[in-house]
Amino acid sequence: MHEESNKTIECPQSQWWLAKNGEAEGPLSHQEISxxxxxxxxxxxxxxxxxxxxxxxxxxxxxxxxxxxxESALQHPPTLPVDSYHIEPLITNPRLPAMANWICIYTLQISPWLWCLYTASEMISGTTLDENAPLVGVEALAMFVTILVSLGVTISLFIGGARLRALSRSGPTIIMLSIVFAIAVHLLLFLGMMVVITMTDQNNFASKTVAVELIDFFVGIVGLCESAFLLTAFFWLRRNARYLPLS
Structure with a gap:
């Protein structure tokens, strides 16, 4: 009995044949058919x-x-988790270096909001000269031109940032030209305002509240930080644009 049970245990597994094209294909194992x-x-x-x-x-x-x-052959694959799907960033490009992506973030997202901030502060602060001053109209015109120029530069920077993110070679060029134009126009307007202020009597300056002065101070600090970043971006693009993966 002991020998018979050993023979039963040692019996080979079942072998299988498949009927293919009128012939028996095999022998095959269970794993091969599975x-x-x-x-x-x-x-x-x-x-x-x-x-x-x-x-x-x-x-x-x-x-x-x-x-x-x-069942494993017929069932559909399971649904993938949401985290496994590739999500492309909206305002950056993984193929660009960090500084180029920071420029994209500034041009596509930060710059439009800064324009809104500057415009709102101009409306709140008003003119530096009193409304009865002889040259108040010149200052008001300069403020209007500044808002329009800033809007144009913001749109141009946005277009350049979008092209840079899309790895277009025209992106850095548009951004650098926009920066040069913005700096040149704002310098001219600043010098013009200095001339107007020097030609105006001290009694013709408008008085401002502490809140307005704080807003002007905050906007001035933001403007200095933005100018520093724009100069850094300009010189970085001028030096490294040809090494970016652009087409």
Whole structure:
């Protein structure tokens, strides 16, 4: 009895044959047929023969393949988690270096908000000269021109930043030209205002509240920081634009 039980344990596993094109293909192992089902090389309607049961039946009728390999071959892949999808940044480009991406962030997002800040501060602060001063109209015109020039420069910077993010070679050129134009115009307007102020009597200056002076001080600090960044961006682009992956 002990020898017979050992022989039963040592019996080889069942072998399988597949009916393909009128011929029996095999012998095959259970794993080989399971792999073929997973790879869709065979179908559940194909007939298979088992050396254990000694009969031909479709694979779908064999318990060995009904719930295992067959189901894995027919089921759809699971839904991927949301974090696995590639999300492209809106205002930066992974192919650009850090400084170029900071320029994109400034031109596409920060610069428009700064224009709104400067315009609001101009409206709140009003003119430096009193409304009865002879040259108050010149100052008001200069303020209006400054707002329009700043708007044009902001739009130009936005276009240049969008082209830089899209790896267009025209992006750095537009940004550098916009910076040069903005600095030149603002310098001319500043010098003009200095001339107007020197020609105006001290009694013709408008008085401002502490709140307005604080707003002007804050806007002035922001403007200095922005000017420093623009100069840094200009010289960086002038030196490194040809090394960027642009087309």
């Amino acid at each position: 792999d073929a089902l997973k790879a869709n090389r065979i179908s559940s309607v194909d007939y298979a023969y088992s050396s254990a049961e000694k009969q031909w039946k479709p694979l779908s009728n064999w318990d060995e393949f009904e719930t295992g390999a067959e």
